[in-house]
Amino acid sequence: MESAERGDTAPAVRPDLEQVFRAAYPRVVAVAARVLGARDEAEDVAQEVFLAFGRSAVPAGEAAGWLSVAAAHTALNHLRSGRRRASREEAAGKDESVSPDIADTVVTREERRRVRAALARLPRRQAVALVLRHSGLSYAEVAAALDLSPGSVGTTVRRAESALRKELNRHASSD
Amino acid sequence: MRHPTDGTLRRLLDEPDGVADADREHVAGCQACLSGLAAVREDAVAVGAAVRFEVAPDVDEGWPRLSRAAAADEPRRVAAARASRWRAWLRSPVAAVAGAAAILTGVGAAAAADWLQVFRTERVAPVTISQADFLQLPELSAYGEVAIKEKADRRAVPDADAAREATGLPVPLVADPPRGVTGEPTFQVGDKVSATFTFSTSKAARTAEAVGEKLPPPPPGLDGSRFRLTAGPGLVAIWSEARGVPALMVGRAVAPRAYSSGVPFETARDYLLAMPGLPETVASQLRGFSGQGTTLPLVVKAWKQTTRTADVNGVPGTVLTTRDGVMAGVLWVDGGFVTGVVGSLSADEVLAVARGLRWEP
Numbered sequence: 001m002e003s004a005e006r007g008d009t010a011p012a013v014r015p016d017l018e019q020v021f022r023a024a025y026p027r028v029v030a031v032a033a034r035v036l037g038a039r040d041e042a043e044d045v046a047q048e049v050f051l052a053f054g055r056s057a058v059p060a061g062e063a064a065g066w067l068s069v070a071a072a073h074t075a076l077n078h079l080r081s082g083r084r085r086a087s088r089e090e091a092a093g094k095d096e097s098v099s100p101d102i103a104d105t106v107v108t109r110e111e112r113r114r115v116r117a118a119l120a121r122l123p124r125r126q127a128v129a130l131v132l133r134h135s136g137l138s139y140a141e142v143a144a145a146l147d148l149s150p151g152s153v154g155t156t157v158r159r160a161e162s163a164l165r166k167e168l169n170r171h172a173s174s175d
Numbered sequence: 176m177r178h179p180t181d182g183t184l185r186r187l188l189d190e191p192d193g194v195a196d197a198d199r200e201h202v203a204g205c206q207a208c209l210s211g212l213a214a215v216r217e218d219a220v221a222v223g224a225a226v227r228f229e230v231a232p233d234v235d236e237g238w239p240r241l242s243r244a245a246a247a248d249e250p251r252r253v254a255a256a257r258a259s260r261w262r263a264w265l266r267s268p269v270a271a272v273a274g275a276a277a278i279l280t281g282v283g284a285a286a287a288a289d290w291l292q293v294f295r296t297e298r299v300a301p302v303t304i305s306q307a308d309f310l311q312l313p314e315l316s317a318y319g320e321v322a323i324k325e326k327a328d329r330r331a332v333p334d335a336d337a338a339r340e341a342t343g344l345p346v347p348l349v350a351d352p353p354r355g356v357t358g359e360p361t362f363q364v365g366d367k368v369s370a371t372f373t374f375s376t377s378k379a380a381r382t383a384e385a386v387g388e389k390l391p392p393p394p395p396g397l398d399g400s401r402f403r404l405t406a407g408p409g410l411v412a413i414w415s416e417a418r419g420v421p422a423l424m425v426g427r428a429v430a431p432r433a434y435s436s437g438v439p440f441e442t443a444r445d446y447l448l449a450m451p452g453l454p455e456t457v458a459s460q461l462r463g464f465s466g467q468g469t470t471l472p473l474v475v476k477a478w479k480q481t482t483r484t485a486d487v488n489g490v491p492g493t494v495l496t497t498r499d500g501v502m503a504g505v506l507w508v509d510g511g512f513v514t515g516v517v518g519s520l521s522a523d524e525v526l527a528v529a530r531g532l533r534w535e536p
Contacts, residue, residue, distance in 0.1 A: 013245045021241060022234055029232040039230050043237065050241050057498060058478075115225045123385040134226050139190055147454075150193065155182030155387040158215060161222045168225060 013054040020063045021050055027064070028071045031135045035075035035119060035127075037112040045074050065145040068137060072128045079120045111168075118167035126160035133157045178208055182387070184215045303460070303475045303482065317382040318447065319375040327365035327407060335412075335535070338362035342408040344512075345534035347425040352414070353524040356423045360412035367407040367429070374400050374443065379450060388451030394442045402443070406431040423518040423525075425532065430513040473506060483522075487529050496522045505529045 028049055033042035049070045058066045119127050125146060132142045133153070142157075143150040179187075179198040187194050187202060202208040332338050335346040341364040349356075376398040380390040409428025435443070448458045473493055475482045485494045485505065492507035503525045504517035516529045 017245070018238060018242070021238055025234050025237050026230075026232050029230055029237075030228075033228040033230045034226045037228050039228075039232075042228075042230060043232060046232070046237070047241055047244060051244055054241075054245050055499070111225065119226075126385065130222070131226065133189070134223055139186060139193055150186075152182065152387055154184075154186035155180060158181045158185040158218075159385075159387065161185075161215075161218045164222050164225070165218045168221070 014056070016060055017050070017054045020053070020060065020067075024064055024067050025050070027135065028067050031068050031071040031131060032075040034131050034135055035072060035116070036078060037116060041078065042075070045071060045078060049074055065137075065141055068132055068135065068141075069128060069145045072131045073124075075131075076120065076124065076127055079116055114168055115164075118164050121167065122160055122163055126156055126163070129153060129156040130160035130164065178205065178211075181211065181215060184208065184212045185219065187212065188216055188219055303477050316378075318379045318450070320373045320378075321370055322373075323368070323370045325367055325369045327368045327409075329363060329365040332362050332364050335362060338364050338410045338412075339536075341366075342410045344408065344410050344427055344429075345536040346410065347412050347427070348533040348535055349414075349423070349425065349528055350531055350533060351527075352423065353518070353520055353528060355520075356414045356518070358414065360414045360425075362410060362412055364410045365407055365428070367405060369403060369405040372402045372404065374398060374402075383451040390451070391446070391449055394446055397443055397446060400443065401436040403434040403436070404431065405434075423516070423520065423528065425514075425516050425528070427512050427514045427534075430508055430511055485522075485526055487526070492526075492529065494522050494526065 025046060028046040029039075029042045032045040032049075033039060036042050036045065049067055052070065053063065053067060056066075119131070122130070129142055129146060129148075132145060133139075137145070139150045139153045142148070142153045146153075146156075148156065179194075179202060183194055183198050184202070187199065191199060202212060332341055338344075338346055346362070374397055376390070376393050379393070383390040407428050409426060411424055411426035414423040447453070448461060473482075473495075475495060478498070480495050480497055482496075483494050485492050487505065487507045490507050490509045492505045494503065494505045496503045500521070502517065502519055503522040504515060505522075505525050506513065506515040507529070508514075514529075514532075516525045516532070518525050518528070520528075
């Protein structure tokens with residue numbers, strides 16, 4: 001009874017959720033997919049992020065940046081918590097049919113695993129900046145989202161790329 | 176002129192218009208910068224290919240799923256949100272907050288051969304932090320080695336007597352519980368926690384480097400200097416709803432203290448507050464109450480919580496309320512103990528509980 005009463009006073013899902021969802025869903029999935037390398041899982045992350053957004057009081061004008069940062073963090077958390085396992089990897093394999101030319105031939109599954117592992121090892125802010133930049137956010141957008149100056153976005157992204165490249169090369173040469 | 180930074184070269188690839196004309200012109204005519212630019216481009220292209228993953232999600236498929244999830248989520252949302260917030264509150268016990276806080280606010284004390292108490296909690300004060308700053312907030316381990324010497328071993332005990340016995344603390348009695356809070360509480364206890372923190376210049380330098388900054392020269396003697404942090408024991412009484420989600424929680428613990436083995440504490444504090452990586456908005460608030468070395472900062476997430484002060488029987492308390500109004504809590508320090516009342520209640524209700532508490536030794 002008390003719960004029901006308190007439930008009534010809780011704020012409902014924000015009214016602009018559908019509008020924001022329709023505008024931002026593809027980009028939010030894309031951000032998560034760059035981290036996770038799997039479509040199903042990226043869509044799960046996007047759903048999780050929009051559900052959180054629906055309960056939040058984030059101003060509509062800041063929604064796009066907030067959602068992208070949240071997607072990057074949530075996806076990186078998924079990597080770190082090791083929530084992805086063999087069945088997911090299999091599912092990811094099937095997803096490659098979405099873009100067989102690129103996904104299957106250029107980036108093998110093993111390489112993708114290395115990318116994810118290397119991303120998870122980067123300092124969090126570098127990883128987020130890198131993912132957001134490669135998801136098409138402008139320097140100004142990445143700067144606003146991470147509270148950096150646009151000048152230091154270049155530095156942060158550059159450091160992240162250099163570190164990631166080294167990790168990938170190191171593994172490639174040790175094989 | 177000096178060569179533009181790697182960061183500027185990186186931006187030149189993506190947004191040449193965002194780079195100053197002088198830098199662009201310099202790069203165009205400088206062999207060193209051109210080869211630097213080529214290396215930057217090579218890394219950017221390789222990484223771009225590595226993280227590339229083309230997806231074309233179906234918005235029309237995604238929306239009904241979210242819509243259903245949001246609708247299904249609604250009835251149990253309050254309980255779930257409450258449960259997760261309780262977990263968050265429980266996960267960040269006073270000791271964890273106190274670690275970084277005590278280091279950063281400990282008062283200056285002359286160098287001493289042995290452990291010297293440099294911080295004891297006499298009151299709490301909120302440090303309000305934005306979401307962006309929160310994401311950047313470094314952990315103490317970014318500046319040195321943190322070694323946990325004694326763990327809290329948080330555990331349930333059968334009753335009030337067992338809680339008293341395990342901690343040596345009195346147990347709370349709530350004479351007039353708020354609406355919705357009924358029945359007998361369950362008890363949990365935690366042992367004294369202690370940790371040492373050893374400042375490491377090389378670790379701090381790596382942290383600074385990760386945010387693209389240089390470490391300011393450390394004061395002599397700071398590298399390798401040690402600090403000991405303690406808190407607890409503590410106990411908590413929990414009144415639960417039918418679903419097992421706590422409705423009200425009253426806890427008390429021996430308040431955090433910090434001790435220094437070497438350098439004057441003020442030196443360490445001023446240096447840490449000037450470190451790259453610590454958001455300036457946070458550093459300036461911490462500087463604001465470093466005077467006496469007795470204020471425990473309480474991190475308030477500005478996008479989730481609001482805060483105000485209130486009197487709890489003559490002692491200043493800090494009231495926290497979640498922005499959605501689902502939870503409220505009040506925290507105060509008195510006689511070397513930090514005490515908190517948190518509930519799925521309004522701020523007025525938790526304050527009424529706090530002011531009406533009795534303690535049974």
